[in-house]
Amino acid sequence: MHDASPASPASSPVSPPAPLGTDPEPLSPGLKQRHLTMLGLGGVIGAGLFVGSGAGIAVAGPGIVLSYLIAGALAMLIMRMLGEMAAAMPASGAFSVHAERALGRWAGFAVGWLYWFLLVVVLAVEATGAATIAHGWAPGVPQWAWVLVFMVVFTVANLAAVRNFGEFEFWFAALKVGAIVLFLALGVLAVLGLLPDTDPVGLTNLTGQGGFLPHGWSGVVSGVLAVVFAFGGLEVVTIAAAESDDPARNVARAVRSAVWRILLFYVGSMVVIVTLLPWTTMRPGQSPYVAVLDSIGVPAAGQIMNIVVFVALLSALNANLYGSSRMVFSLAERGEGPRGLLKVSRGGAPRRAVLASVAFGFVSVLLNLKWPDSVFLYLLNAVGAVLLFVWGLIAVSQLRLRRRIEREAPQALTLRMWGFPWLTWVALAAMGAVLVLMLTDDGTRPQVLWSGAATGAVLLVAWVRELRTKRS
Numbered sequence: 317m318h319d320a321s322p323a324s325p326a327s328s329p330v331s332p333p334a335p336l337g338t339d340p341e342p343l344s345p346g347l348k349q350r351h352l353t354m355l356g357l358g359g360v361i362g363a364g365l366f367v368g369s370g371a372g373i374a375v376a377g378p379g380i381v382l383s384y385l386i387a388g389a390l391a392m393l394i395m396r397m398l399g400e401m402a403a404a405m406p407a408s409g410a411f412s413v414h415a416e417r418a419l420g421r422w423a424g425f426a427v428g429w430l431y432w433f434l435l436v437v438v439l440a441v442e443a444t445g446a447a448t449i450a451h452g453w454a455p456g457v458p459q460w461a462w463v464l465v466f467m468v469v470f471t472v473a474n475l476a477a478v479r480n481f482g483e484f485e486f487w488f489a490a491l492k493v494g495a496i497v498l499f500l501a502l503g504v505l506a507v508l509g510l511l512p513d514t515d516p517v518g519l520t521n522l523t524g525q526g527g528f529l530p531h532g533w534s535g536v537v538s539g540v541l542a543v544v545f546a547f548g549g550l551e552v553v554t555i556a557a558a559e560s561d562d563p564a565r566n567v568a569r570a571v572r573s574a575v576w577r578i579l580l581f582y583v584g585s586m587v588v589i590v591t592l593l594p595w596t597t598m599r600p601g602q603s604p605y606v607a608v609l610d611s612i613g614v615p616a617a618g619q620i621m622n623i624v625v626f627v628a629l630l631s632a633l634n635a636n637l638y639g640s641s642r643m644v645f646s647l648a649e650r651g652e653g654p655r656g657l658l659k660v661s662r663g664g665a666p667r668r669a670v671l672a673s674v675a676f677g678f679v680s681v682l683l684n685l686k687w688p689d690s691v692f693l694y695l696l697n698a699v700g701a702v703l704l705f706v707w708g709l710i711a712v713s714q715l716r717l718r719r720r721i722e723r724e725a726p727q728a729l730t731l732r733m734w735g736f737p738w739l740t741w742v743a744l745a746a747m748g749a750v751l752v753l754m755l756t757d758d759g760t761r762p763q764v765l766w767s768g769a770a771t772g773a774v775l776l777v778a779w780v781r782e783l784r785t786k787r788s
Contacts (some may be wrong), residue, residue, distance in 0.1 A: 346664060347560040349569065351482035355635065356553040356574030358489020360391070361496060362628045363445060364546030365582060366621060369589075371600035376539030377530040378522045378590040381583060383539030386746075388579045391547035393743040394707050395578075396733050397714040399571030402554035404721050404728035406563030409646025410554040411710045416650065418716035419709075421785070422778040425652045427709040428643055429774050431551070434702045435640035436673055438548075439633050440680035443467055446629040449622055460681050467677040470634050474641060474670045477663030478559050481638045488631030495624045496581045499605060503588030506612045514612060517592060525596050541753060541760060548703045549632060550578075551710075552639040559642075559664075568731040640673035641666055700763025701754060704747050705771045711744045 373380045398411060407413040409428060416424025447462035473480050502511070509516035522528055529535060553574070557567035589604045593611060598604055603625070609617030645666040647653035659668045718736055721728055733740060754760040 346478035347482045347556055347566075349560070349566050351486050352553055352556060352560055352566050352570040353573055354486045354489040354493070355482075355556055356550070356570040357577055358485070358492050358631060360547050360549045360578055361489070361492045361581060362546070362549065362632045363442075363625050364543070364548075365585070366605055366625045366628060367603045368546055369543065369586065370598050370602050370604045372539045372542040373586075373590065373595050373598040373604055374600050375531065375542060376535040377526060377528070377595040379529040379531070379533075379536045380539045380543070380590060380595075381586045382536045383543055384583045384586050385579075386536070387540050387544040387547060388582050390544065390743055390746050391550060392575050392579060393734075393739055394710060395550045395571055395575055396731075397710055397740065397743070398551060398554045399567060399731045400729065400733045401714055401717055402557050403564045403568040403571075403731040404717075404725070406558045406567065407646065408555065408558040408642045409650070410558070410643075411551065411706075411713060412643060412646060413650070414717055415709050415713045418713040418720075420782070421650075421652070422775075422782045423709060423713070424650065425647070425778040425781065426771075426774050427706055427713075428647045428652060429777075430702055430771060431706050432640050432643045432647070432673070433770065433774075434699050434706065435636045435643070436676045437699045439636040439640065439674075440677045440683075442629045442633040442636065443677055444680060446626055446633065449626045449629070452622075464678075464681045466630065466633060467674060467681065470630075470637055471670065471674045471677075473634070474637050474674075475661070475665055475667050477661075478665060481634065482556075484634050485631060485638075488627055488634065491627050492624065492631065493581075496585065499608070500581075500584050500588060502612060502614070503585075503592060503608060506608075507588065507591050511612055519591075521591055521594050525594050530595070537753060538757075541750065541757065544750060545703060546582075547578075549635065550574075551706075552635050555639050555642050564728070564730055571731060637670065637674055637677075641669040644672055645669040700765075700767035701751060701760075702767045702770060704751055705767065708744060708747050711740050711747070715740050 369380070372383055376383050401414045402410055405414065405417070409424070412424050412428030412431065415427045443463045443466045444459075446466055447459045450462040451457065451459045470484075473484055505511045506514050507517055531538070553570050554567055557563045557570070560566040585605075589608055592608055593604070597607065603621050605624075606618050606621045609620065614620070644653055644657055648655055648657040648669070657666065657669045657672055659666070661667050714733060715737055718729075718733065751764060754764045
């Protein structure tokens with residue numbers, strides 16, 4: 317079999333690859349298997365699914381089911397790649413460490429700082445979203461004050477022992493997973509006409525209003541662009557694995573249990589929604605879950621989903637603060653960030669890394685005070701498509717590392733990427749196609765350009781550092 321490694325990174329001026337193996341971690345192994353399993357399940361169930369799916373249905377119609385299948389398949393491939401590398405080489409920096417070992421220091425630096433930048437902005441966005449909901453419940457408390465409360469609470473939680481993060485995230489994720497399972501159960505009963513005052517709906521909503529693909533395959537593609545970023549967050553489970561008692565076994569189990577269930581939750585939900593309700597009734601910004609619960613007579617459906625979305629946002633905030641702090645800690649540990657961030661508390665929490673990561677969240681308090689209505693949009697545009705660039709580097713790293721692991725430590729491959737190397741190449745091609753399609757769309761083009769600029773800036777810094785290292 318020919319070597320599937322890309323030629324360009326191999327021929328670029330990089331430092332020698334780091335040796336394989338597991339680096340000693342000064343962080344406390346306080347996470348249990350149940351924490352990782354629920355983190356794997358709940359990490360990608362957030363507001364993007366509960367609310368953002370409405371925008372996808374509006375552009376794709378019932379074809380949104382295919383959009384979620386395509387986007388979900390890509391996310392599953394990325395998760396499997398991450399699982400393979402994390403099980404073989406668990407580290408708090410996860411794919412940043414893997415990129416360094418596969419391609420050189422420049423790659424570890426670039427993917428680590430890009431991901432950190434993405435997470436610190438997104439956690440501020442999530443705090444803003446949760447504050448918007450809380451402000452609706454308590455109008456007397458300004459939105460900026462809610463952001464401040466959330467940032468303080470989760471900063472304190474993450475400054476304590478890692479098991480606090482694990483417990484917070486376990487129960488947050490359990491609530492989200494429970495809400496999805498209950499929704500699927502009620503939806504299937506409603507589709508079959510087994511709930512009070514309901515009749516079997518048949519295929520009317522799937523074949524009416526323009527058919528299953530009312531906007532053709534272009535609608536399905538637009539749906540993919542609308543929903544693919546909802547799968548962001550799956551990476552945190554591989555970062556968290558390094559702080560469990562048996563990282564290799566635990567991350568492999570978490571990935572195996574999460575992959576298919578995530579697809580079931582996402583695609584199953586969309587099947588229920590577009591079967592029960594005409595897709596033409598869906599509006600961007602409105603939760604299709606609320607519409608379904610209202611249609612089957614669930615009292616106070618809007619408030620119930622508001623609570624679920626609120627918890628989902630706080631869960632994502634908590635997970636992203638954890639992931640960003642561990643990523644910047646790992647960067648500092650490898651000499652790619654300030655050494656002052658390596659201070660670890662008695663409980664094993666990297667306190668300075670947590671404070672550095674949460675800093676922008678507190679800046680967002682001021683942004684909410686000054687521009688409460690527009691800050692959400694600007695923050696989202698700032699991170700745009702960075703996730704796709706990170707995923708791309710993950711795939712390239714897996715292509716390179718898999719060969720090395722097979723040669724040097726084949727026993728470490730307890731979890732293997734499906735169809736290697738072909739499916740890895742398919743995933744890379746799919747990510748490239750998504751970026752090209754985003755560039756051709758007026759609504760998403762600014763995100764790609766801003767993200768491309770950020771990625772280019774980080775790569776330039778990495779290249780300059782590499783040159784200085786070689787000269788010294």
